[in-house]
Amino acid sequence: MSLIYLNGDYVPHEQAKISVFDRGFLFADGIYEVVPIYNRQPFMFDGHMQRLQNSLHEVGITPPLSSNEWRSILTHLLTEEALDHAILYLQITRGSEFPRNHSPSPDIQPTVMAYLVPFTPPVGEPTPVRVELLEDIRWLRCDIKSISLLGNILLKLQSTAGGAQEPILHRAGRITEGASCNYFIVKDGVLITPPADSLILAGLTRQHVLKLAADAHIKVREAAFSTAELYAADECFMTSATREIIPVGQVGQEVIGNGQCGPVTRTLIERFRASRPR
Structure with a gap:
């Protein structure tokens, strides 16, 4: 069973739900990041976190979590999923509000999500x-x-x-x-x-x-x-x-x-x- 981190909770993937008024769903108003994991160790984690911060800054979303908090989430997911090699997908949208509006409210809270999928590191010479x-x-x-x-x-x-x-x-x-x-x-x-x-x-x-x-x-x-x-x-x-x-x-x-x-x-x-x- 795949576990999803969603807004502070860890839930089975089939129970992970967001509002239909989430701006990621309505406007694709959000940022994502993909981090490869080898032998339970994130590769270039600090660089991925820096790019995440840069993207959030460019679109005007206040970072909801620190790099250390993201690392703690990753550690928990790795422990629960028992994976040695994986891909961490994380996503932050601007959040949800009703009714739908192109201009977001200044106090809107981001929607934060992350999960792991199994990953098989490439071996052998790849075919062109x-x-x-x-x-x-x-x-x-x-x-x-x-x-x-x-x-x-x-x-x-x-x-x-x-x-x-x-x-x-x-x-x-x-x-x-x-x-x-x-x-x-x-x-x-x-x-x-x-x-x-x-x-x-x-x-x-x-x-x-x-x-x-x-x-x-x-x-x-x-x-x-x-x-x-x-x-x-x-x-x-x-x-x-x-x-x-x-x-x-x-x-x-x-x-x-x-x-x-x-x-x-x-x-x-x-x-x-x-x-x-x-």
């Missing part, structure tokens, strides 16, 4: 995947980890309908990110990823990969790159909290490099797995 180049139709504050993900969902559905695992998005020919991942390319030994501006959600996995690359003396450049540069890359890979590092062998019908997991990608996969909590 195909992604689909699509126009980025989302809003211009992608740096906020908002629960308003309709644009991401539509793009994900469009790409998977064509047999791709993920879209790779562009704005006027400039690559941004995926529906649920960040992207890197390698050209002439240089690792390149789009800058952490408002057009992408700068993932904690992305950040960790940049550090691993620097530690491995791989030259790194955070800079915008075009669709033409994507097609001309020697290697390409995606990163996310749940998938870690996945090589991209094909964009649409175009093969990237030789279509296989390249040497830089392989090095970073090995270093990433060696850095996971043990």
